[in-house]
Amino acid sequence: MFRKILIANRGEIAVRVIRACRELGISPVVVYSEADERSLHVRLADEAYLIGPPPSVESYLRGDRIIEAALRAGAEAIHPGYGFLAENAEFARAVEEAGLIFIGPNWRAMEQLGQKTQARALARAAEVPIVPGTEEPIRDLTHARAIADQVGYPVMLKAAAGGGGKGMRLVRSPEELPSALAMAQAEAQAAFKDPSVYIEKAIERPRHIEMQILADRYGQVIYLGERECSLQRRHQKVIEEAPASVNDPELRRRMGEAAVRLARAAGYTNAGTVEFLVDEARNFYFLEVNARIQVEHPVTEMVTGVDLVREQIRLAAGEPLRLRQEDIHLRGSAIECRIYAEDPENDFFPSAGRIETLRLPAGPGIRVDSGVYAGWEVPIHYDPLLLKLVAWGETRQQAIERMRWALEETVITGIRTTVPLYREIVRDPDFLVGRIDTGYLARFLAAREQERSSGDALLLRDAALIAAAVFAVREREARESAPATPTAPQSVWKWQGRMFRLASRL
Structure with missing residues (x-):
C-alpha cells in the first residue's frame, strides 16, 4: 500500500x-x-x-x-x-x-475509450448495443448530410474527443445541419483541441443510466449497479439516484454484463462508469465510458456499502478485487443533489462571493460531501459545485422524504445556490413517480416560468382591482365630507398615476 x-x-x-x-x-x-x-x-x-x-x-x-x-x-x-x-x-x-x-485506468484503455468513435467501434465488437450512427468522425458537411439522411432525423452531433455536453448539438431538420455542425466543431475544438464530431440517431425522451464498474489488473471485472442520471441541465447532471426507478433485476443484469464485456475488451482497470441511453421501450444503447470516479459515486456507495475511492486506491496499488459479482447487493435507494453556486432565477448565472452562513443537515441516512466552509470566498475560475447532499432510505419514497427535510435544513447565505430549486423538484409529481428523462428539467423549468408569469398577471389584475376599489371608496368619502364651498376637482391623471404606483408595489 x-x-x-x-x-x-x-x-x-x-x-x-x-x-x-x-x-x-x-x-x-x-x-x-x-x-x-x-x-x-x-x-x-x-x-x-x-x-x-x-x-x-x-x-x-x-x-x-x-x-x-x-x-x-x-x-x-x-x-x-x-x-x-x-x-x-x-x-x-x-x-x-x-x-x-x-x-485510475491505464492510459492505453483511457486513450482507446476517450475517443468516442473508437469506443463505439469497440462496443460494437463487444456486442454492446450502440445507437445507429458513425464510428468515424464526420469529414465535411456533405458527409454529415449523407449520414443524417441515412439514420434519419433528428440526429445528435457529438464531440469525438470528449463529453460533458461540449460539442453536442441536436439537429431536427436538414436546414439546421450546417450551422449546428459548425458550432459543434468550434465548441469541440475549444474544449478538447480537436474539432472532430460524429453523428448518432437522436433518441426521443431517453433516460441516462450509467453502470458502475471495478476492474483489477488480473482480468476480474464486476458491476455495482446503476445510477439514474437523467436530471440534467444542458447535458450536465444535477440530481442522481441509485438504483434507477425504471430498472428491474433482469435489465440491470443485461446492462451490467454489457458494461463488463466492454471493460474487458478495452483492457480496463480501476473504477469507471459505462453510460447508456434507455428508450421508452427499455432498450439500452452504449453512450460513452467515463474513465474516472464520478461526481455521483456516493449514491452507489450508499446502496452497496462499497467505498469506491478506497477500492480505487487498493486496485492502483496492485491488489486484486476483494469482491465478486455475487457479493454485490443493492439495499434501499439513494438520491444526490449537487449544490451549485448558481442563481436559478438568473439563468443559473455563477454566484461567486463569500459564504456568510453554512448550516448543513444531518440525521438518519444523510451524507454531505463538502469542500467549503463559512467565511470562504467562492472563486469565479472553476466549476461552481460546492457540495453534494445525499439521502438514503429503505425505499425511494423514504429517500425523497429525507432529501426534502435535508434541503429544508440546508442554509447557505452570502451567495446564491440551487437549493431552492431542488426543494421544488423533490415535490414535483412527475419526479415523485419517477416519470423522468433527459428533457425533464427543461420541461420543469419552462412550466415553472409559465406558472410564475401567469401568477404575476393575476397579481397585477388583483392589484388593479384593489386600487380601483380604494379609489372609489376615497372618492365617495371625499364627496360626503366635501365643504359647501366649491373646490377644484382632483386630476384624473394624478389618480391613475397613483393606481399604477400602488399596483407596482403589490
Whole structure:
C-alpha cells in the first residue's frame, strides 16, 4: 500500500480523497492555485504545493507542475479526482513515465475509450448495443448530410474527443445541419483541441443510466449497479439516484454484463462508469465510458456499502478485487443533489462571493460531501459545485422524504445556490413517480416560468382591482365630507398615476 498520495484536484472531491487516504493510513498531499490558498482541501492535507495562478490552464491543468510537486513531496501515486486531467491519457502516461502510479485506468484503455468513435467501434465488437450512427468522425458537411439522411432525423452531433455536453448539438431538420455542425466543431475544438464530431440517431425522451464498474489488473471485472442520471441541465447532471426507478433485476443484469464485456475488451482497470441511453421501450444503447470516479459515486456507495475511492486506491496499488459479482447487493435507494453556486432565477448565472452562513443537515441516512466552509470566498475560475447532499432510505419514497427535510435544513447565505430549486423538484409529481428523462428539467423549468408569469398577471389584475376599489371608496368619502364651498376637482391623471404606483408595489 502507498505511504503518500498526491491529489491533483480541488473542492469536495479532493476532500473526499483526503478522507479515504486517512482511513487507509496514507498521508494526503494536495496542490492548489493562488485562488485556493484558503480552500478546505489545503487545510485538511498534510502538505500543500502551489502550482500556479487561478486560471485552471495555468494550475490544475498543468500536468508537469503536478508531477513535479508529487516528486518533490515523495508521493508514490497521483489521484486525479474528476474533471481537469482525470481523463487525460497523456497525463496518465506522463505520470507512469515519471515513475509514479496513476490512480485510475491505464492510459492505453483511457486513450482507446476517450475517443468516442473508437469506443463505439469497440462496443460494437463487444456486442454492446450502440445507437445507429458513425464510428468515424464526420469529414465535411456533405458527409454529415449523407449520414443524417441515412439514420434519419433528428440526429445528435457529438464531440469525438470528449463529453460533458461540449460539442453536442441536436439537429431536427436538414436546414439546421450546417450551422449546428459548425458550432459543434468550434465548441469541440475549444474544449478538447480537436474539432472532430460524429453523428448518432437522436433518441426521443431517453433516460441516462450509467453502470458502475471495478476492474483489477488480473482480468476480474464486476458491476455495482446503476445510477439514474437523467436530471440534467444542458447535458450536465444535477440530481442522481441509485438504483434507477425504471430498472428491474433482469435489465440491470443485461446492462451490467454489457458494461463488463466492454471493460474487458478495452483492457480496463480501476473504477469507471459505462453510460447508456434507455428508450421508452427499455432498450439500452452504449453512450460513452467515463474513465474516472464520478461526481455521483456516493449514491452507489450508499446502496452497496462499497467505498469506491478506497477500492480505487487498493486496485492502483496492485491488489486484486476483494469482491465478486455475487457479493454485490443493492439495499434501499439513494438520491444526490449537487449544490451549485448558481442563481436559478438568473439563468443559473455563477454566484461567486463569500459564504456568510453554512448550516448543513444531518440525521438518519444523510451524507454531505463538502469542500467549503463559512467565511470562504467562492472563486469565479472553476466549476461552481460546492457540495453534494445525499439521502438514503429503505425505499425511494423514504429517500425523497429525507432529501426534502435535508434541503429544508440546508442554509447557505452570502451567495446564491440551487437549493431552492431542488426543494421544488423533490415535490414535483412527475419526479415523485419517477416519470423522468433527459428533457425533464427543461420541461420543469419552462412550466415553472409559465406558472410564475401567469401568477404575476393575476397579481397585477388583483392589484388593479384593489386600487380601483380604494379609489372609489376615497372618492365617495371625499364627496360626503366635501365643504359647501366649491373646490377644484382632483386630476384624473394624478389618480391613475397613483393606481399604477400602488399596483407596482403589490
